[in-house]
Amino acid sequence: MKTLCASLRINVLGSKGVGKSAITVRYLTRRFIGEYSSGLDISYQSTFTHGDTPIKLDLLDVSSQDEYQAVCHDLYDADAFVVVYSVTDKGSFKVAQKEVEMIRSRTPSETPILLLGNKLDLEHVRTVPREEILRVKEAYGCAHTEVSAAECPVMIVNGIHALILDAVSSLGHSGRCIKRRRSLFENMSRKLGNVFRRKSLDEAPVTKKKTFRISHNANRRSV
Numbered sequence: 001m002k003t004l005c006a007s008l009r010i011n012v013l014g015s016k017g018v019g020k021s022a023i024t025v026r027y028l029t030r031r032f033i034g035e036y037s038s039g040l041d042i043s044y045q046s047t048f049t050h051g052d053t054p055i056k057l058d059l060l061d062v063s064s065q066d067e068y069q070a071v072c073h074d075l076y077d078a079d080a081f082v083v084v085y086s087v088t089d090k091g092s093f094k095v096a097q098k099e100v101e102m103i104r105s106r107t108p109s110e111t112p113i114l115l116l117g118n119k120l121d122l123e124h125v126r127t128v129p130r131e132e133i134l135r136v137k138e139a140y141g142c143a144h145t146e147v148s149a150a151e152c153p154v155m156i157v158n159g160i161h162a163l164i165l166d167a168v169s170s171l172g173h174s175g176r177c178i179k180r181r182r183s184l185f186e187n188m189s190r191k192l193g194n195v196f197r198r199k200s201l202d203e204a205p206v207t208k209k210k211t212f213r214i215s216h217n218a219n220r221r222s223v
């Protein structure tokens with residue numbers, strides 16, 4: 001067995017309710033058939049081989065608007081990004097566009113981005129105009145596809161697989177591929193752990209503590 005020497009981070013971003021979790025879990029269950037683990041219900045790990053090289057995959061599924069963002073400095077620290085919007089929600093596309101802008105301003109220019117429209121089964125109630133999508137796609141150099149996590153997981157697997165190949169190739173070129181990075185789970189656990197410790201000190205006299213929603217069930221949400 002070869003030593004694990006490369007790691008790839010993919011962050012799945014977008015506003016709440018667009019189907020990020022559905023997409024992430026559909027992708028993992030189809031692609032890795034159960035061979036993945038979930039530390040928090042937003043952080044997933046698995047491995048795959050590319051040529052001869054085993055690659056450790058870290059996937060972070062995090063809403064750009066939720067409470068994790070406050071503790072997650074890694075939002076834009078990834079090798080590739082999936083930015084999700086819903087074809088039925090114009091607001092989610094505006095958020096996606098902002099995310100793409102942020103990624104382009106904070107990461108190397110060759111960082112692969114997949115702009116992913118979800119809920120294509122609801123095409124008949126589409127509100128995001130195709131011309132607008134094309135404009136963003138061309139302006140920021142993203143790959144683009146539209147899928148239905150509910151009805152056609154194969155399209156998700158194909159889209160993310162192409163993104164991963166792109167990411168592996170740009171990692172290879174930039175020579176970062178041999179770096180063993182701390183996994184997202186390790187990072188997130190550490191950061192959430194710090195927050196909990198800080199919170200429990202701050203809130204010691206209060207009986208009812210505010211907690212983050214953490215579950216160990218990767219298939220928590222269904223479509």
Ligand SMILES: Nc1nc2c(ncn2[C@@H]2O[C@H](COP(=O)(O)OP(=O)(O)OP(=O)(O)O)[C@@H](O)[C@H]2O)c(=O)[nH]1
Pocket residue numbers: 015016017018019020021022023062063066118119120121122147148149150151221222223
């Ligand atoms: N019609 C339809 N509904 C979908 C699809 N994908 C997800 N949904 C539904 O959209 C809702 C939100 O899905 P989630 O996967 O929880 O979305 P999310 O982006 O992870 O949301 P947050 O956890 O709030 O950030 C759920 O009710 C899903 O069942 C899809 O392809 N088609």
